[in-house]
Amino acid sequence: MSDTDSKRIRRVVVVGGGSAGWMAAAALSTYLGKQASVRLIESEEIGIVGVGEASVPHIRMFNQMLGIDEAEFVKRTQGTVKLGIHFQDWSRIGDSYIHGFGVIGRSLGPLPFHQFWLKLRQSGRAAPLGDYSLQTVMAPLSKFIPGDSGAAANSPLADIAYAYHFDASLYARFLRELAERRGVRRTEGRVVAVTQRAADGFVESLRLANGEVIEGDLFIDCSGFRGLLIEQTLKTGYVDWSHWLPCDRALAVPCESVAPINPYTRSTARAAGWQWRIPLQHRTGNGYVYSSQYIGDDEAAATLMANLDGKALAEPRCLSFTTGMRKQGWNKNVVALGLASGFLEPLESTSIYLVQSGIGRLLSLFPDADFNPLLAERFNRETAFEYERIRDFLILHYHATEREDSPFWNYCRTMSIPDSLRETMELFRCDGRYLRNGEDFFALPSWVQVMLGQGIVPQSYHPIVDNMPEDRLLEFVEGTRSTLANAVMAMPAHQDWIDKHWKAPKP
Numbered sequence: 422m423s424d425t426d427s428k429r430i431r432r433v434v435v436v437g438g439g440s441a442g443w444m445a446a447a448a449l450s451t452y453l454g455k456q457a458s459v460r461l462i463e464s465e466e467i468g469i470v471g472v473g474e475a476s477v478p479h480i481r482m483f484n485q486m487l488g489i490d491e492a493e494f495v496k497r498t499q500g501t502v503k504l505g506i507h508f509q510d511w512s513r514i515g516d517s518y519i520h521g522f523g524v525i526g527r528s529l530g531p532l533p534f535h536q537f538w539l540k541l542r543q544s545g546r547a548a549p550l551g552d553y554s555l556q557t558v559m560a561p562l563s564k565f566i567p568g569d570s571g572a573a574a575n576s577p578l579a580d581i582a583y584a585y586h587f588d589a590s591l592y593a594r595f596l597r598e599l600a601e602r603r604g605v606r607r608t609e610g611r612v613v614a615v616t617q618r619a620a621d622g623f624v625e626s627l628r629l630a631n632g633e634v635i636e637g638d639l640f641i642d643c644s645g646f647r648g649l650l651i652e653q654t655l656k657t658g659y660v661d662w663s664h665w666l667p668c669d670r671a672l673a674v675p676c677e678s679v680a681p682i683n684p685y686t687r688s689t690a691r692a693a694g695w696q697w698r699i700p701l702q703h704r705t706g707n708g709y710v711y712s713s714q715y716i717g718d719d720e721a722a723a724t725l726m727a728n729l730d731g732k733a734l735a736e737p738r739c740l741s742f743t744t745g746m747r748k749q750g751w752n753k754n755v756v757a758l759g760l761a762s763g764f765l766e767p768l769e770s771t772s773i774y775l776v777q778s779g780i781g782r783l784l785s786l787f788p789d790a791d792f793n794p795l796l797a798e799r800f801n802r803e804t805a806f807e808y809e810r811i812r813d814f815l816i817l818h819y820h821a822t823e824r825e826d827s828p829f830w831n832y833c834r835t836m837s838i839p840d841s842l843r844e845t846m847e848l849f850r851c852d853g854r855y856l857r858n859g860e861d862f863f864a865l866p867s868w869v870q871v872m873l874g875q876g877i878v879p880q881s882y883h884p885i886v887d888n889m890p891e892d893r894l895l896e897f898v899e900g901t902r903s904t905l906a907n908a909v910m911a912m913p914a915h916q917d918w919i920d921k922h923w924k925a926p927k928p
Contacts, residue, residue, distance in 0.1 A: 428789040430638040431457050434627065436612060436650060437643035438463030440589045441759025441776045443596035444483075445641050448780045450603040451487055459604065460635065462627065464611040474699045474706045475503055475686045475770035476584040478522050483777040487599065491567075495923040497595045498587035499702040502565050502684040502915055504556040506769070508874060510690040513823050518874030519685065520769075521556030523582035525866045526901045527575075532883055534901070535869050539853045539882035541898050550873055552902050554866070555581065558909045560685040565915040577908055584770070586686065586699045586706075608635065612644075615654045623754045623792075624650060638790055641783075642757040646764070651747055651757035658748040659763075665816045665838065666744040667715075667829070668694050668766055672722055673708040673738050677731030681916040686770065691724060692716065692827040697767065698730065702925045705730060710766055715829040742766070744812075750804045751797040756783055763808055768815050774862070778807060803860075810861045813842040814868070821846065821875035846877060853879035 433453070435446050442461055450459045484494055494500065505521035512518075526534025534553065541547035551557035555577045559565060569578040601607060610629035618625050626636040642650040651657050663669060678700065687698040694711030709725040716724075722737045746763030750756065758779045765771055782803055786796045820838050824830035841858070845868070848854050855868045889897070913921075 428791060429456060430788065430790050432637045433457050433459045433639045433641065434635060434637035435459065435461040435641040435643055436627070437461075437645060437759075437761070438593065438597070438607075439643065439645070439759070440593040440596070440773065441761075442641075442643035443593045443600055444773075444776055445643060445758055445780055446605045447487055447596045447600040447603070448483075448784065449641075450600050450605045452784055455604075457638075458606070459600070460606045460608060460637070461600070462608045462610055462612060462629070462635065465609065466611055474589055474701065475586050475697075475767070477770055477774050478582045478584045479774050479777060480584055483781075486781075487596075489599070492923055494592075494595065495585065495587070495919075496925045498585075498591040499704075499925045499928065500585045500587035500923065501682050501700055501702060501919060503584040503586050503686055503770075504560045504565070504684045506686045506688050507560065508688050508690075508818075510824075511688075511695075511818060511822060512874065512876040514826065516876075518870065519551055519557040519560055520867060520870045520874065521551070521554050521560060522584065523554060523556045523866065525550065525869060526553045526898070529897065530885075532885055533865055533869075534898075536853055536883040536886050537889070537894060537898050539879055540886050540894065543882070546895065547898060548902055550870065553898070553905065554870075555905055555909070556583070557870075558905050559912065560683070562909060563681055563683055563915045564909050564912040565684050565918050566912045577905055583684075586701055588701060588703075589773075608633075612649060615650065617654070621753065622655070624654065638754065639788070640755045642755055642761040643759050645760045646742065648747070648757060648761040650755045651750075651752060651761055655752045655755060657752045657757075659743070660745045660748060661743055662745045662812055663743055665812070665836065666766060666819070667712045667832065668710045668744070669742060670713050670718065670721065671708050671710045671740045671742070671767075672718075672725050673706070673740065674725060674729070674736070675704045675706055675734045676729040677734060678703065678705050679730045681914065682919065684915040688768065689728070690824070690830075693721070693829040695768065696725060696728060702919065703928050704734060708767075710768070712829055715827070715832075746805070746808045749797070749801050750779065751783075751800040754792055756800070762804070765808065765811055765815060768818060769811070769863070771811050771862070775807070775811075778862075779804065806859065807862060809839075809841070810858060811863065813839055813845070814863045814871070816842055817846070817868075817871055818875065821872065821877050823876055846872065850877055850879060852881040852883060854883065 435442050446461045505519050507519050509517045568581040572579040612627045613630050614628040616626045624640050626634050628634050682700045689696045693716035697708045699706035711721050742764050750762045759776045788796050819833040849872050855865050
């Protein structure tokens with residue numbers, strides 16, 4: 422054996438199943454091949470959270486990375502399409518907007534489209550911003566097509582951004598089958614003891630309730646909020662963001678599906694939080710995310726149950742959480758993913774993305790057995806940046822509101838916010854500029870749509886816009902609107918697309 426071979430990690434142990442554990446196991450087994458064994462430990466006795474059912478477009482890239490066929494994935498998970506999120510009553514009661522995936526119009530020279538739109542809006546000659554983005558035109562009309570491979574490169578149909586709604590427990594089951602076919606060994610059991618090396622505190626082995634001892638070189642902690650390895654063993658610490666994101670409870674309940682199925686998530690602001698509606702093929706997922714400081718569990722449950730579109734299929738299930746993140750996602754030879762790594766509430770459906778992003782980061786920085794500390798430092802720095810920028814984006818939804826009808830909204834509207842978010846809001850309020858911060862996950866279209874949707878209206882626009890003649894400006898902006906409208910009208914209905922191409926068997 423060469424010196425290089427002797428340095429390689431040979432045993433990877435994933436602690437915890439669910440979608441996070443099986444995403445990690447599937448990806449590691451795909452890209453480590455025979456270089457290392459991958460073993461996953463999970464306990465039916467403990468179970469999984471399994472609430473998340475909405476995603477962002479990155480999931481398509483992750484599935485492709487694993488060689489997953491799209492139609493099979495959608496059918497196996499009772500999936501539907503997600504083009505964005507419809508926000509109701511967030512800025513003011515009665516107001517609504519859609520945060521759609523994809524771009525807004527098309528850029529011209531150095532300027533994004535919304536800058537040209539802002540000038541026309543000031544003179545009352547522009548339609549609502551949603552008329553200029555493909556997904557926000559498609560969504561309320563319940564239209565969908567995954568894209569036209571034959572379309573011209575500059576056509577809005579050439580590359581349509583979309584994600585999915587799906588049953589997270591079915592996704593975990595689907596990934597488990599894939600992972601086991603690729604060599605992952607699953608062990609049923611509950612970890613009752615963790616052995617660390619005396620010299621450096623690295624995790625050496627795990628002991629199960631049945632007495633079996635499992636050794637490993639690298640451990641992936643997917644044990645949920647309790648953080649069995651990252652926190653209970655290594656005492657890593659947690660950064661609490663609940664003063665900015667005060668919701669700390671979620672009630673989830675499925676109800677009967679109502680046709681036709683809409684290709685978007687609905688988020689309705691309530692007196693002490695917000696309610697989600699996620700349409701799947703076999704049912705609709707619902708939940709109320711709220712602050713226990715402003716409403717009791719019973720009242721929250723009554724609010725949720727009174728606002729379902731169909732008959733409830735179960736009793737509401739309660740989940741408690743503290744929004745924040747571990748001080749280190751990678752500590753010694755343990756990498757935390759999913760709820761073990763941190764929790765940002767599901768307002769923008771980032772939970773599954775953060776797992777997949779963490780997996781991609783781990784594969785990119787995958788260590789040898791000597792665990793070069795620079796790799797962990799880089800992993801933790803990039804993870805913290807990602808969490809903090811998503812945190813700011815979520816805070817924006819709560820803070821930029823005119824609602825003053827409940828103590829909860831009064832707190833959110835008047836609370837102090839991170840300096841990074843304040844700068845972003847002030848710059849946009851001045852003349853509509855948004856400057857992306859590095860590899861910020863949410864790009865300009867997302868920030869622009871939400872800031873405008875939440876009532877942050879720029880006082881002016883970029884000075885270069887005035888260089889365009891008025892007639893050319895109107896032609897450019899309104900030509901975009903008519904092009905998108907015509908393209909969407911020619912699309913099939915989302916329900917028809919599902920029924921023809923992605924219809925799931927009845928469960």
